[in-house]
Amino acid sequence: MPSDQIRHIRLSSVVLPLERPVSDAKVLTGRQKPMTEIVFLFAEIATAGDQHGIGFSYSKRAGGPAQYAHAKEVAAGLIGEDPSDIGKVYDKLLWAGASVGRSGVATQAIAAIDIALWDLKAKRAGLPLAKLLGAHRDSVRAYNTSGGFLHAPIEEVKERASKSLADGIGGIKIKVGQPDTRIDLERVRAVREHLGDDVPLMVDANQQWDRPTALRFGRVLEQFDLVWIEEPLDAYDAEGHAQLAAALDTPIATGEMLSSVTEHVRLIDARAADIIQPDAPRIGGITPFLRLAVLADHNGLQLAPHFAMEIHLHLAAAYPREPWVEHFEWLNPLFNERLETLDGRMLVPDRPGLGFTTSEQCAAWTVDSCEFGTR
Numbered sequence: 001m002p003s004d005q006i007r008h009i010r011l012s013s014v015v016l017p018l019e020r021p022v023s024d025a026k027v028l029t030g031r032q033k034p035m036t037e038i039v040f041l042f043a044e045i046a047t048a049g050d051q052h053g054i055g056f057s058y059s060k061r062a063g064g065p066a067q068y069a070h071a072k073e074v075a076a077g078l079i080g081e082d083p084s085d086i087g088k089v090y091d092k093l094l095w096a097g098a099s100v101g102r103s104g105v106a107t108q109a110i111a112a113i114d115i116a117l118w119d120l121k122a123k124r125a126g127l128p129l130a131k132l133l134g135a136h137r138d139s140v141r142a143y144n145t146s147g148g149f150l151h152a153p154i155e156e157v158k159e160r161a162s163k164s165l166a167d168g169i170g171g172i173k174i175k176v177g178q179p180d181t182r183i184d185l186e187r188v189r190a191v192r193e194h195l196g197d198d199v200p201l202m203v204d205a206n207q208q209w210d211r212p213t214a215l216r217f218g219r220v221l222e223q224f225d226l227v228w229i230e231e232p233l234d235a236y237d238a239e240g241h242a243q244l245a246a247a248l249d250t251p252i253a254t255g256e257m258l259s260s261v262t263e264h265v266r267l268i269d270a271r272a273a274d275i276i277q278p279d280a281p282r283i284g285g286i287t288p289f290l291r292l293a294v295l296a297d298h299n300g301l302q303l304a305p306h307f308a309m310e311i312h313l314h315l316a317a318a319y320p321r322e323p324w325v326e327h328f329e330w331l332n333p334l335f336n337e338r339l340e341t342l343d344g345r346m347l348v349p350d351r352p353g354l355g356f357t358t359s360e361q362c363a364a365w366t367v368d369s370c371e372f373g374t375r
């Protein structure tokens with residue numbers, strides 16, 4: 001296929017309401033309010049050759065309007081570029097916004113565009129993104145998170161865990177990190193007893209323990225044979241995570257809050273985690289994610305990307321070591337397609353690109369949009 005040119009870009013801001021307010025430990029310690037919605041930045045790119053790509057970034061609680069505003073400022077420079085030259089285009093976007101940095105909101109705005117470019121590239125090749133990248137597998141171990149939040153009473157957590165397993169999801173994660181660790185302990189014990197010893201179980205403290213609490217409670221949790229303890233400490237406490245990872249048999253997972261490859265490198269260099277949890281939209285897109293994946297594999301780390309299974313399923317399928325992908329059904333209303341789970345694994349769709357088109361509901365939840373180039 002000959003080279004092509006970016007002809008048109010549409011950016012949109014979409015507010016997805018959650019069915020009910022969601023609380024993790026950050027709410028129970030009083031640091032955040034329950035989450036009621038997620039704000040998405042969608043980027044849709046069309047080329048002169050009439051190829052199309054779609055990508056998205058997102059923010060929780062705050063930052064959505066800022067991501068949209070930044071993308072709006074830098075996107076016009078893409079018109080006329082060859083969409084296959086993702087490295088060049090990515091650098092151009094970074095330089096356009098260099099004054100506000102290479103992490104956080106600025107690169108999260110670029111992420112939506114970058115993801116759209118990868119989607120487009122895979123579609124041009126007629127391949128699912130995982131295959132374009134070089135897949136190691138056509139399905140990825142999947143675990144459910146959405147059923148294990150702290151606003152849900154334990155009986156509901158157990159019910160929803162059973163439903164997840166019946167739906168073909170392989171593992172269950174529940175939230176911990178409450179001010180009273182005895183309540184956490186009761187919930188973990190109840191879920192472990194409910195699931196039996198064979199179901200992979202993870203816990204996530206969402207950064208709410210200090211170092212002594214994480215060590216003492218981490219030792220208590222060893223009896224439950226957890227797949228990992230997630231975010232036991234502040235996301236930026238590399239040294240604390242490293243001490244914990246060395247002291248406990250249970251693997252330590254972290255990284256979802258970080259917003260650049262550079263921040264992740266600090267964790268990797270400190271040997272802070274056994275399992276790294278990057279989030280492509282949060283660290284600037286698929287381009288930086290792939291760079292990080294090479295470093296993580298080189299350092300012998302396992303991978304369990306955070307959130308956005310619609311994107312991360314492909315990236316996990318292309319990671320050398322057997323990864324996990326996180327199941328959330330929250331984004332389903334935004335798209336016309338659904339991902340399948342079977343025998344504990346999520347199947348990589350055989351549709352080209354990411355394999356998603358946005359729904360009419362997504363259009364109805366659009367609060368702002370802008371366009372560049374010609375339709």
Ligand SMILES: [Mg+2]
Nearest residue numbers: 204230231256
């Ligand atoms: Mg988490």
